[in-house]
Every structure is written in structure tokens, then in C-alpha cells.
Amino acid sequence: MKNSLWTLAGTSVAAGILAGCAAPNPGAGASNTPAGQPPVGGQCNAAPAQSFVGKDSTASVIEAARVQSGAHMARVLRPGQMITKEYNTQRLNLVVDDNGRITAVRCG
Template sequence: MVLRKAPATALTLAALLALAGCSSIGLPGGGSGEPPQPRPIGASTAPVGGTCDTQGAQWAVGRAGTAKVVEDARVRAGARMARVLRPGQAVTQEFDADRLSLQLDSAGKITAARCG
């Protein structure tokens, strides 16, 4: 008597493949179906913070506006984000209490640190 295992094996394989499609392990976006959110260039894993406190970033005034200095100033100020303002650059004027703004001079040195 010969047992036919091929259909059962194929059915088991199909079921496993269907279940694997529901898995979120290793999928970008956590398997939620949402596209993965790109990480901003130079994004940090440092605490995100909240409302900006200008006093925490004053140490950066006079220093070169490098990515590390900008990020350290953001973290010390407790800001959620930081922007660098260069001479002659067009900027938005809306106030954002979670944002640190660092003004640079033409040599790339930070001349002012303020929230907003």
C-alpha cells in the first residue's frame, strides 16, 4: 500500500507561507503595513526632549556649527529638533517651542542660540 504524502506536504507548506506573510519580524515599519519612516540625516538616538530651554544651548555660542555641536546643543536645551540658520538663508517665521535655532556667521561659527 502506497501513502500519498505529497498533497499533505504541499498544503502544509502553503499554510506556513501564508502565516509567514503575517509575521512582523524583520519587516520595516514593524509589519503594520505602513511604509517605514526614514530616519533624518544625522538623526541622533539621544533623548528627544520637548520644550526648548535656551540656557542649555548657550555654551555652543562661539563654537563651530558642526553636526556634533548642533546635536549636543539640542540635547542640552531639551529641544525636540534643531535648525541651523546661515547668513542670507530664508527661514520660516512660525514659533515652535520644541525647536532650537542656531544662527551661524559666514565663518560657520554659532553666534546665537534661541528657541522657536
């Protein structure tokens, strides 16, 4: 009896952990994404956001570039700033000059 309780408890814990890792069904339910915008949390594609090179890195421009690229997040990289080097396929990087003007758009 004691072993079966431990087995049942272990199975319940494992099922709970796996349920938390399950990916949601993208076709189920309503979408919170406004029409014409890519979903949040997608793969970054810097090509559609290249039109933002030369613009000031205001909050609205950064968000528009993120949406245009389909990335989940965006970060601004300033001259001399220390940054993490890990590659993140869901992140858009906006490289800016000393004046805050975007000089490069890339994923990672």
C-alpha cells in the same frame, strides 16, 4: 438596521481617530533616552545651550546643543538664508556667521 450600522461605523472611525491622537503615558514602559540626556521631543530651553556660542556648527555640536536645550529638533540659520517665521516651542535655532560659527542660540 441600516441607521444602526452607520452609527456603529461612525463610532468606530471616531474611536480610531481619537486613539491615534492620544498622548502616550510617559510613566509606562521603558525609556529609550540615554541616562543624563533630556527626552527627545521636549520643550526648548535655550539657556542651558548658550555655552555653544562661539563653537563651529558641526553635526556633533548641533546635536549636543539640541540635547542640552531639551528641544526636539535643531536648525542652523545662515546669513541671508530664507527661513520660516512660525514659532515652534520644540525647536532650537542656532544662528551662525559666514564661517559656520554659532553666534546666537534661541528657541523657536
